[in-house]
Amino acid sequence: MTCGNPGPSADALLRRRATPRRLAAGLCLLASAALAGCASDLDIEKLRGTVRLIANAEPDEVLSEAEILLRREFGRVEVDRRWSQVRTVAQEYVTQSDSGTVRDWIGAPTTVRRTATFTVARRDGGTLARLRVDVERLDTRRAEIAARDDHRLTDTPGYTPIERDAATTAAQNTVWTPIGRNLTIERELLAELLARFATPNAETNPPPD
DSSP states (O other): OOOSSOOOOHHHHHHHHHHHHHHHHHHHHHHHHHHHSOGGGSOGGGSSSEEEEEETOOHHHHHHHHHHHHHHHHSOEEEETTTTEEEEOOEEEEESSOSSSTHHHHTOOEEEEEEEEEEEEEETTEEEEEEEEEEEEEEEHHHHHHHHHTTOSSSSOSSOHHHHHTTOOTTTTEEEEEEEEOHHHHHHHHHHHHHHTOOOOGGGSOOOO
């Protein structure tokens, strides 16, 4: 004997449980399709960076020339032709004016690093080139932790130096804080890249013999 309204059947429960799985599977397929595309399908105009259209040039040619320029300016580079991208290894240097801190006011040295990312995409009439140069400042977690102790009500630290540095390496205790982009380098390198693909003006060509 059954009391009250009968509950959903076993088949109905299975269908309900399968619905989220189907949605998840569909989202995974969409994500895979998006990742499978090449860089030429990316709308790189919407990505942050300095962009220039190089007329009558193939993406592979522009990528090769950009590799030469970036290797000259940054040293080591990593080329990924599948994604039509050149990325430099971070280049460290010391500055007294571009750290984004009060140290710039007194000319104190600060270690920063810059990394360039160059991408190309095919467009009507040529190749769209995008260059982004990110700049980061060297900071340390140790300084952040010490700042937290300034707000404690007792003179006793909340940890010992051994506890603070336990199971960590120098790299793990180092933090690089993003401070912006180097627009000057972006514009100068793209201008030089444009000049390499510029078509000589017919009026400036020497007359035939």
